[in-house]
Amino acid sequence: MTLKLFSFWRSIATFRVRIALNLKGVVPDELVFVDLLKGQQRQDAFRAVNPQMLLPALDDGDGPVMFQSMAIMEYLEETHPQPPLLPRDPRGRARVRGLCQIAISDAHPMSVPRVRNYLTQELKLDQQQLLTWVRHWQNEALRAYETHLTSGVGTGRYCHGDAITLADICLVGQAVGSGFFDVEVKAYPTVSRIVDACLENEAFARAHPLKQPGAPASVSH
Ligand SMILES: N[C@@H](CCC(=O)N[C@@H](CS)C(=O)NCC(=O)O)C(=O)O
Numbered sequence: 001m002t003l004k005l006f007s008f009w010r011s012i013a014t015f016r017v018r019i020a021l022n023l024k025g026v027v028p029d030e031l032v033f034v035d036l037l038k039g040q041q042r043q044d045a046f047r048a049v050n051p052q053m054l055l056p057a058l059d060d061g062d063g064p065v066m067f068q069s070m071a072i073m074e075y076l077e078e079t080h081p082q083p084p085l086l087p088r089d090p091r092g093r094a095r096v097r098g099l100c101q102i103a104i105s106d107a108h109p110m111s112v113p114r115v116r117n118y119l120t121q122e123l124k125l126d127q128q129q130l131l132t133w134v135r136h137w138q139n140e141a142l143r144a145y146e147t148h149l150t151s152g153v154g155t156g157r158y159c160h161g162d163a164i165t166l167a168d169i170c171l172v173g174q175a176v177g178s179g180f181f182d183v184e185v186k187a188y189p190t191v192s193r194i195v196d197a198c199l200e201n202e203a204f205a206r207a208h209p210l211k212q213p214g215a216p217a218s219v220s221h
Helices: 011-022 069-079 090-111 113-122 128-151 168-180 188-200 202-207
Strands: 006-007 030-033 057-059
Touching: 011 069, 011 090, 011 168, 011 202, 069 090, 069 168, 090 113, 090 128, 090 168, 113 128, 113 188, 128 168, 128 188, 168 188, 188 202
Parallel strands: 006 030
Antiparallel strands: 006 057
16 A cells, blocks of 8 residues: 655645654655645646645545545544544543644634635735734634643643643644744743644654755745
8 A cells, every 4th residue: 555645845734744644653655745836736636636625635545535634633543543642531632622623723724825815816915914814813823722721721741731642733733834924923932832842853843844845944924
């Protein structure tokens, strides 16, 4: 079986999956780059892989291609239980999944290429208005994380206790993605503390967008 990850350096959703793969010790046989900045996600070749035209997609050749980062991470959790990325208790699992969804469901979709393109091309927002939009939603998410993580019972070295969970993966994606739009992540001290702790882990560091083939040295918007 050949494991193929459809990826792009800047994709935060793929960053999440890369971290999960690294933590689980699963190495894709092939990385297929889909340049989101050139619109390759809308070309026929990738549309046939994921009709939603979004990264990531994971194809193990043994069934339908997997899509949506949370679904892929949960699949990896089920098929490669070690190290566990969800706590054992249902309440803990609910908290971790809830923390994931702040980024995955609520904040990240506000700043993806298709939304940014729609705002500028269809609704004619200028660059400054676009940045105001993106930064607003990024800050909303970071504020929500900060409040949860400082007041929530359960926070430890990481988002949930002292072991890495899916919540940390999503938090790091959120923070790195916010940084691409010059959002001051350091203004959220608990978020920053946990993100820094995660990025000390090579599974996170190696998956970083700026470490991927084709990535620039830095990003500003
Ligand atoms: N909820 C999806 C989000 C997928 C998504 O929006 N991916 C972005 C890259 S991070 C993408 O492919 N965008 C292409 C576009 O917006 O046209 C997930 O978590 O997988």
